[in-house]
Amino acid sequence: MMESRRRKFGLVVGVVVVLLVAIGVWFFLFAAKPKPKPPVTGEPVAAVAVKLQDVPVYIDALGTVTPTRSVTVVSQVSGILSTVEFKEGQHVRSGQVIARIDDRTLKAQLAQAKGVLAHDQAVLSNAQRDLARFRELIKIGSTSQQILDTQASLVQQQQGTVASDLGSAQNLEVQVGYCTITSPINGVVGLRLVDPGNYVTSASTTGIAVITQLDPATVVFSVPEDDLGTINQSMSRGAVTVLAYDRNKNALLATGSLLALDNQVDVSTGTIKVKAQFDGSGNKLFPNQFVNARLEADILKQTPVVPTMAIQHGSKGDFVLVVVGDKASLRIIKAGPSMGDVTAILDNGLKATDQVITEGADKLDDGSPVKVVAQ
Incomplete structure (x- = not known):
């Protein structure tokens, strides 16, 4: 019995020694080296x-x-606005008709002024012929110098009357031309400010429309x-x-x-x-x-x-x-x-x-x- 126990003890000691040696070898090979x-x-x-x-x-x-330019189109004569010939927001050209004013009264006045002008021109022509005859008569002593001077003054007076009549007729022609309102610039028409049928005056500052270039x-x-x-x-x-x-x-x-x-x-x-x-x-x-x-x-x-x-x-x-x-x-x-x-x-x-x-x-x-x- 004692011998058997000794053998078992020796076997256990041998196993323990082998394990210790194995652990020492592993530690030496692996555990002792630092990790990279x-x-x-x-x-x-x-x-x-x-x-x-x-x-x-x-x-x-x-x-x-x-x-660049913004123009308020106003009437330069007084009268009834007969037509408006543009659409709101329309592009218009310079000189394009955009509105018309009733011009019948002005045309009648123009015709009357032209009649007065024709009458006074005829009177002037007759006075000029009389002056020419007096100048011939003065040479032969058939008339006096006073009559000749009076006739010359009469011709000058009549020339002034004709010039005045001509200016009146031209002014009325301009007034008639103002009845046709045209665009002064190339641009776009804004909203209509006055409707046709209204009476417009030259003193109004509202205008008919605004045109913007x-x-x-x-x-x-x-x-x-x-x-x-x-x-x-x-x-x-x-x-x-x-x-x-x-x-x-x-x-x-x-x-x-x-x-x-x-x-x-x-x-x-x-x-x-x-x-x-x-x-x-x-x-x-x-x-x-x-x-x-x-x-x-x-x-x-x-x-x-x-x-x-x-x-x-x-x-x-x-x-x-x-x-x-x-x-x-x-x-x-x-x-x-x-x-x-x-x-x-x-x-x-x-x-x-x-x-x-x-x-x-x-x-x-x-x-x-x-x-x-x-x-």
Whole structure:
């Protein structure tokens, strides 16, 4: 029994020793070696290369469309408005008949004036023949000088009467012509202000209709007096482009050019009025319409531009993050005018070979590891 127990004990001890040796070998081969560190991966970002292009410098202002000419058509004679020969909103040409006034009374007066003129012309002709006969008789002594002088004065009086009659007839002809009202300009007729059958007078200021010339249209807007020098320099180089946008600055309505500057600055607002002309604008610019005017004051030649979304704002000013190798580098910049989705950089902090980070920059600092995953 004792020998059997000794054998079992020896067997147990041997198994334990083998297990301890196996554990020691495993620990030496595997557990004692340090685990390798995982490779460092950068923050995924999207980057865009810096571009060089011409960037226009605009001066924005709120403007009002003003017609080139706006005429209120009034009657120059008094009478019944017999017909109105236009449709509201119609395009009319210069000289086109738009209304007629009853002219029968004036035509009767004209006929009477022409009759008086014919009578006085006959009297003048007879007096001139008598004067010619008296001049012949004075040569042979058959009449006196007094009679000849009296006849000469009579002829002059009759000439004055004929001239007066002729003026009266011509005046009535003009009055009759006024009964046919024509358009003085090319434009669009507004709403009718007087209906046919009404009695109109030359003293009325309401008029029959208002005709507005829409093309070319002009826009008047105010700019700060600080921009006056820049605008004058642009005008000295040639025509200055002006763009007219709608209220939301989304739709471009028309493209024109700077026409004139006002001759003085408004001291109460510190601004100066500017007028621009838009040829061929059609119905896109309507009188008294409010538009957003953009005056192209200058052009920055071959200036670095970056997407506007890449520019961030900090306590030290505007900055962008540039990809340098596999890290992000912070660059302080001076942002200039914007054009669409890009913004010009006015200083020399960026080159055309640089790549600026547009997405993922909110998680980065100067020197942070990055990995460009999208261009």
